[in-house]
Amino acid sequence: MNEKFHLASKLLQVSMFSKKPHFMSQILCFVEAIPKEKSSVSSCISLKLMLSKGLIKHVSPGIFILMPLAVRSVAKLCNLVDIMMHKINGQKVTFPTLIPEALMRTSGRWEGNDNLFKLQDRHSSSFCLGATHEEVATYLLSHERLTYKSLPLCIYQITSKFRDELNPKLGLLRGKEFLMKDMYTFDSTEENAQLTYKAVCNTYDEFFQILGIDTVKVKGSSGDIGGKSSHEFHLISDVGEDEIFYCPKCKTGINKELHDGNDVICESCKVHTKRSKAIEVGHAFLLGTTYSCPFQAKFNSSKNTLETFQMGCYGLGLTRILAASVEYLSKNNSIRWPFLLSPYYVSVIPPKKGSKEESVTPFANHLAESLSKVSWLNSNVVVDDRTNLTIGKRLQEASSLGIPYVVIVSKRAQEDIPRLEVIDVYNDQTSFLSHKDTVSYFRDKNL
Secondary structure: OHHHHHHHHHHHOOOOOOOOOEEHHHOOOOOOOOOHHHHHHOOOHHHHHHHHOOOEEEEEOOEEEEOHHHHHHHHHHHHHHHHHHHHOOEEEOOOOOEEEHHHHHHHOOOOOOOOOOEEEOOOOOEEEEOOOOHHHHHHHHHOOOEEHHHOOEEEEEEEEEEOOOOOOEOHHHEOOEEEEEEEEEEEOOHHHHHHHHHHHHHHHHHHHHHHOOOEEEEEOOOOOOOOOEEEEEEEEOOOOOEEEEEOOOOOEEEEHHHOOOOOOEOOOOOOEOEEEEEEEEEEEEEEEOOOOOOOOOEEEOOOOOEEEOEEEEEEEEHHHHHHHHHHHHOEOOEOOOOHHHOOOOEEEEOOOOOOOOHHHHHHHHHHHHHHHOOHHHOOOEEEOOOOOOOHHHHHHHHHHOOOOEEEEOOHHHHOOOOOEEEEEOOOOEEEEEOHHHHHHHHHHHHO
């Protein structure tokens, strides 16, 4: 667990949030219930919770506003992705959202692709909104002459993608606009491309392990992306739209769309696989020369000849991962996040206004300032200053938002040696500690 607190500190090194305590009364949060006519999706826990807790706001089918609490979680997820991509020498870029028709025709993906949003400018030039960016990435490399010494090259971005979904549903699990990390890799040989493919897939495994969500990696269809082979990363869930066969031992398997029968034997473990619905949260494609050939994307080889790039592409649906994590971990009426993605890590609750304990309110603010100086808590402490509400109500809301720790400053803070009620929400444990011991309680978690 200490590794997660250490990683939380690293995430905050690139945080754009203020390092001072935040105040709940100042956070924009509009709760929304699922309309009765949407009862068909009532089984989707993440949609119900994210709407009812004010994390997202519905605009139109498949289109949502991410509210401030959700934006904080997404920012942490993006920072973690950056850290993981850096480990495999990923270089971050930003490709244009508008992709010219000519690029899409070069790859053959302009016609027959019903998921593309297409539009024209005032000069009648046609474009589409980027659903993925294989064409743009390959175009970039086709206009620069790299040598084999520059390879492998891994470039990635984190941007909004757009797909004209036939049936957008389940909130952030299937939308028309979503946030995605997409990486494009360029290698000198097919063997080297296989090594890069393995390295990225291993990094994905580590990424999901850090988040604390159990994914399974299955063979998948290359679909309209194309290429030689692909693997999908799934979370087991009853609301998932994919159906997979997976081995409970080695957590590998195959998507049902690639298998006609009702039973699959795991070749490695020699056991029957399980059949389950699942949510796809990541995908890896070994593209070969599917894009580099039509774009004439070549490099100077060690033999001083021009050779065609061997490519791969790798996606993580970030807003989908956020919702899928809530779907996978939450229970009853309370959100449970992967620890690192919680909007705040600590909520400090001062006494109710007009209560006998109101005099210790300044002590609560002082405590919040002290906790904010703990490295992994910088910008991650919120004071629930809505003192018109009871402590019990605010505790319940902190728990339902998935804030892992709550510190209550109330009656026992008036004692000669003030005591604070420190609640580990996820483990249902409570301690009564002094101010000094409370700060140490959190600081020690960063060892």
